[in-house]
Amino acid sequence: MYGIQVSEFGSEDVLVHTELVVPQPGTGQVRVRMRAAGVNPADTYVRSGTYEFFRPELPYTPGFDGAGVVDQVGAGVDTVKPGDRVFVAAQGTPGCTGTYAELAVVDAIAVHPLPAGLSFAQGAAVGIPCVTAWRALFQRARLQPGETVFIHGASGGVGLHATQLAHAAGAVVIGSASTPAGADLVRAAGAAHVLDHGSAGHLDELTRITDGRGPSVIIEMAAHLNLEKDLTVLATAGRVVIVGSRGSLDFTPRLAMVKEAAILGLALWNATPAEKADALAGVAAHLRDGALAPIVVDTLPLREAAAAHRRVLEQGTRGKLVLIPE
Template sequence: MKAVQIKEFGGPEVLKTVEVDEPFPNENEVKVKVHAVGLNPNESYTITGTYAYNIPELPYIPGYDATGIIEEIGSNVEGFQIGDRIFLSAFSADRNTGTYAEKVVVDAENVFRLPDNVSLIKGAALGIPAFTAYKALFQKAKIKAGEIVLIHGASGAVGNWLVQMATAIGAIVIGTSSTKKGRNLILDLGADHAIDHVTQQNKDKLLSLTNEQGPDIIIEMLANKNLKTDMQIIQRHGRIIIVGSRETIEVDPRNLMTNEAIVTGMTFTSPNEKEMKELTFGLHAFLESGAIHPFIGNKFTLDEPIKAYKNLMESSGNGRTIFVVSEE
């Protein structure tokens, strides 16, 4: 089968399209014919060999998220049948042979039914970004209808899910993007307001949209750049949820003391069984009701891994970058 593989650590240039043997499932695993693959920024870190969450053995086929059709089922697997339409998110899987391939084997517990109203191509927007968005809003921020939520990077792969979910439950949504195209998309997704990224120079714009009170909730995608300002504009008793950061930062905790605000970090890595059940049921309910919709950005084939990775790291506010492996 065709796959994208690395035999050494490095940048995008180490990604090679090769032919490899097909994997086969053990008793608690399923084999999936892949239709589309959603790319994640952390996969670009993994191939460098410096990502603490996952330093793989080589050779290695990257990829955590995909959609496809079940081809084989392990003897202990229940609840699935050959031919089922599924999406998978295998970041925490004990076995994941890599989704950048025509076939993948993964633990059955990391496989989820794809709602009938979501295509196999559009379903590639699910997985880590959608689960991350749900966890940030509902399990960490505990968002309520009528609250004001500021979403940094609201047109990106995680951000667009955040906008749609927060809008769906009646929150007042303010999204940021550095481009006019991104801000237009944020409004199209249902946000009440779309503005440029909030900085020390333009934070008055954000405050004017919140009756000078600031947002109840801030979902932060790049804490090393924005957290200082977040702590100044958050409403009293507000919640800042950090989803991403790339560097260390020095902040003044007195801002949090003054506002009696809370800063919470999170990642979607190893949710417990109760958390995963809520994530799965909640996401399915949103999708099946039509309240939220997958948003796909640029599409590539398995023969274009370097091009896909450059797009993944350089594009801003363009939906999710995917590999299309097999058309429906």
């Protein structure tokens, strides 16, 4: 079978499409014939070899997320059977051989039924993006119905699904995107207003929209650029959840005093098994009732994984990027 192999950490060029040994499921494991693999920014950090949470042994096949059909189950697995359509959410589980391949072996706990109305590409968009969105809104910010949440960076994998989930929870959602196409998706996902985070005055507009009070919750995808500014517009006693940050910034702690703000970090890698199960149960329920409809921006052939890694870090994101094994 074919898949992507990384034999040394480095740039996108280390992603090599090659023939791989067929992995065999052990006790408690499932082999899935992958029909789609989700590309997450974290995949690029792992590939670089400098990601503080995870440094795989070389060589390895990337990918935590995907969807496909169960091909074979190991001893002791009774949650799925061969032929079942499933999505894979394997981040943080030890047994995953990597979803960027025609076949992947994963622990049974990482394999979930894919509702009939969803495509494999949509299933590949569920794992990290939707579980992160759930954790940010409900486990970290403890968002309540009727509260206003600003999703600063709502047009990407995490942001669009956070918009859908917050809308379904009865919150008033304001999102941001840097392109008109991204803004359209954010609006369609349930945001009442969409701001352009590429324009200098967008946070003044946020203050105006919220009648000067500011949002109670901000879910932040680019804290290295926005954290200080977020605190100037946050409601008093509000919460900011840092989901993404790719650098440092000058920060005035007094702003957090003035607002009595809670600044909450989020790392999916710190979620306990119970928190993961809670998030996945919530996500799965909303996949079934339709409140959560994963948004895929584009698909690329698996052999173009290097191009996908370049694109996932570019500005102008509109939903999720997915790789399809040929």
